[in-house]
Amino acid sequence: MKVKKFTVNTMAEGLEKIRKDLGPDAMILQTKKTKKATGFLGLFKKEQLEIMAGVDPEAKQQKSDQPPAFQTQTSSSELENMQQIITQLNEVKGLMKEKRNNLHRQTETVPTDVKTMIERLHNMELPAFLINEMTDHxxxxxxxxxxxxxxxxxxxxxxxxxxxxxxxxSFGGITFNNKLIKLVGPTGVGKTTTIAKLAAEAVLKHKKQVAFITTDTYRIAAIEQLRTYADIFHAPLEVCYSAEDYQQAVEKFAHYDVIFIDTAGRNYRLEENIKELSSVTKATDFPTETFLVLSLTAKVEDMKEIYEQFTRMDIDRFLFTKIDETSNLNAVGEMVFRFQKGIAYMTNGQEVPEDLKEMTKEKFLNIVLKKDSAYV
Ligand SMILES: Nc1nc2c(ncn2[C@@H]2O[C@H](COP(=O)(O)OP(=O)(O)O)[C@@H](O)[C@H]2O)c(=O)[nH]1
Ligand SMILES: [Mg+2]
Incomplete structure (x- = not known):
């Protein structure tokens, strides 16, 4: 048997040293308290522990499956030392508890401010990812x-x-830098009505020459609806059934200031409908701005899905309709911050041309911050 003496300050330190020197199979043979002279001229005596421990290399080979010797050889002085360790541990636990209580008291007193901030953020009903970001910030x-x-x-x-x-x-209305203004979106959101409002703004306010193209060939009524508006503005209209029709119509209207493109509202959950729309209204040589028209009466989850479906169309900005039919504008903030696209206009009624509001960053922030008369 290999035997060794360890002089240490605590039992824990002793166990650690024995394990390191003699391995996990070491046995404690004896422990005793000693006094060691410390300090100037050895005037102070410090209590220490002397532990005799040993290991039997042969026994290790014979009974390798037995539990470690530490657990079987417990002398009374060792128990006493264990008791000491437990007392020390309890002291530490007490200290930690006190510290925790102090910390708790601090958070209780400090942030009425922080509470105010967090309450404010949650009342804004913005998307969770933005609330988290803002809380951290x-x-x-x-x-x-x-x-x-x-x-x-x-x-x-x-x-x-x-x-x-x-x-x-980017926010704000049409700049007329783009010759083609294309409106896409689901059925019945107000694309055709909004085109009429935009055309009125272009003609009456900006004195522009406008022309219309529609690819909504699925309903006669839809064509007639746009033709009525075109007639009011004395503007030409082309109905396009194919990509060739569309290219020809765009070339025909090349000398107009703005060409408004109305598209069909079809079931855009079907991918082939989006493919067809994008192939008919393919990019031309003229700069184009594409607005995704969304009605605020829809659920925000549906709006997100619609956006994903329409990404193929290279959406530039949003155009939200029917604010007059809802009191909840939370979707507006959610869509802008989530997809990083601005808003060109919002519409608040069926009247052409008046129910059209240009959207600036300031107005948008007022909506998000729920300030009074945010969108007028
Ligand atoms: N309340 C309200 N109704 C609107 C608004 N914009 C359009 N509409 C109505 O929504 C319906 C569908 O509009 P339409 O332009 O045909 O939609 P499209 O299928 O997307 O072309 C019509 O009855 C419009 O008068 C709006 O801002 N508010
Ligand atoms: Mg329409």
Whole structure:
């Protein structure tokens, strides 16, 4: 048997050393307390532990499946030391508990501010990913600036953050930089009605010459609806059944300032319908702006799905309709922040041309922040 003496300060330290030196099969043979002189001229005596431990290499080979010797050889002084360790551990636990209580007290007193911020964010009913982002941002700003937060300050910080998120996202009405203005979206959202409103704005306000193209050849009534508007503006209309028709019509209207393109509302959950739409209204040499028209009476989950279906059409911006038919505009913020696309217009009624509101970043933020008279 190999035997060794260990002089240590605690039982835990002893067990560690024995295990390291003699391996896991070591047995404690004896423990005793000693006093060691420390300090200046050895005036102070420090209590230490002396542990005799050993290991039998042969026994290890014979009974390799027995539990470690530490568990079987427990002397009374060892028990006493174990008791000491347990007492020490309990002391540490007590300290930790006290610390936890202190921390708890701190969070209780500190953030009425933080509570205000988080409540504000949740009341805004923005998408969860944005609330999480904003909570992190506001908390770190609050820690850094350690400012006494008034409610107005919270609003200011939220506004600043959202404004920074909108950098590079374009809002506002038609610029007339693009000759082709294409409206796509599901059936009945108000594409044709909105085209009439946009054309009125172009003709009456900006004195532009306009022409119309429709690819909605599935319903006679849809063609007649657009023809009525075209007649009012003394503008030409071409009905296109194929990609060739479409190319020819665009070339025919090349000298007009703006060509409005109305598209069919079909079941866009069917991918082939989107494929067909994109192949008929293929890119031309003229710059085109494509608006995805969405009705605010739809559920936001459906809007997200529609957006995904229409990505093939290279959506530039949103155009939201029927704000007059809902009191819940949460979808507006959700769609813009999620898909990083701005809004050109919102429409708030069936009247042509008046029920059309151009959307600026400021107006959009007012909607998100739920300020009064946000969209007028
Ligand atoms: N309340 C309300 N109705 C609208 C608005 N825009 C369009 N509509 C109506 O929605 C219906 C469908 O419009 P239409 O332009 O034919 O939709 P399209 O199928 O997308 O071309 C019509 O009755 C429109 O008058 C709006 O902003 N508010
Ligand atoms: Mg239509």
């Amino acid at each position: 506001l908390l770190s700003r609050w820690y850094k600036e350690s400012e006494q937060l008034r409610d107005s300050k919270v609003t200011e910080w939220i506004e600043e953050y959202l404004t920074s998120k909108l950098e590079g996202i």
